[in-house]
């Protein structure tokens with residue numbers, strides 16, 4: 468259910484200071500105007516008669532043209548959060564403002580481009596026909612749609628595989644096809660759920676470069692879920708950390724590296740400092756370790 472008026476739970480429960488702190492975490496001053504604004508979002512699943520809390524009063528903004536990465540332990544609700552923004556499911560409470568408007572789930576469908584964790588290619592369509600689907604559903608004629616998809620195939624090293632069916636592609640190739648389909652739709656907000664998870668290191672690097680290039684050319688915004696702290700820092704303007712289930716926003720890390728980003732920035736002091744802070748937040752290293 469979507470609350471019609473936004474009444475922060477924490478205020479009602481007397482958790483005034485926490486609500487204030489989380490509000491300030493949601494968007495730093497001077498951020499671009501949000502095109503996605505999530506407030507007080509909580510979600511649960513019903514499992515074998517029990518209620519499983521998955522997201523807990525999440526506040527999160529993505530600004531126009533901004534790239535936000537979301538990291539957190541497995542099961543912290545990252546995919547659920549993207550499902551909610553995409554309109555596949557409705558949260559228990561909270562407000563989702565997309566391009567300035569609040570809509571129920573079914574009206575959020577299709578407003579953002581969503582690449583889910585599973586590639587979800589149609590088995591009866593060839594690779595290029597799968598990728599072209601994002602344009603065909605918008606009324607672009609089949610020939611033009613496939614020409615555009617074919618062009619993107621070259622960028623991602625998929626040339627020669629246009630007429631191959633998904634079952635004959637490797638996992639990494641299917642993911643790239645799904646990635647092309649997601650990017651072709653032209654939506655201003657892209658939701659990516661671990662898009663590079665199963666790619667080998669070299670393909671992953673070129674897919675990251677391609678993503679950065681497409682986003683910077685089109686001024687699109689992205690919310691990327693990733694397990695990879697380095698990938699988050701390299702790509703994003705801001706990294707948001709969720710706690711373990713139920714996921715709460717426990718940290719936001721603005722990435723101060725200049726753009727265009729290059730891979731050698733990984734060795735910079737700013738990069739290393741951000742990595743340590745994020746790993747600390749994830750409980751993977753401890754503050755002061757080694758000193």
Ligand SMILES: Nc1ncnc2c1ncn2[C@@H]1O[C@H](COP(=O)(O)OP(=O)(O)O)[C@@H](O)[C@H]1O
Pocket residue numbers: 512513514519521539540541542543544545546547548712
């Ligand atoms: N459809 C569902 N029904 C019941 N439980 C679910 C469902 N989808 C996810 N979950 C559970 O909700 C929690 C959060 O899942 P998910 O959003 O996929 O987390 P993440 O993407 O951060 O790993 C997990 O414990 C998962 O098992």
Ligand SMILES: [Mg+2]
Pocket residue numbers: 545546547584660
């Ligand atoms: Mg997930």
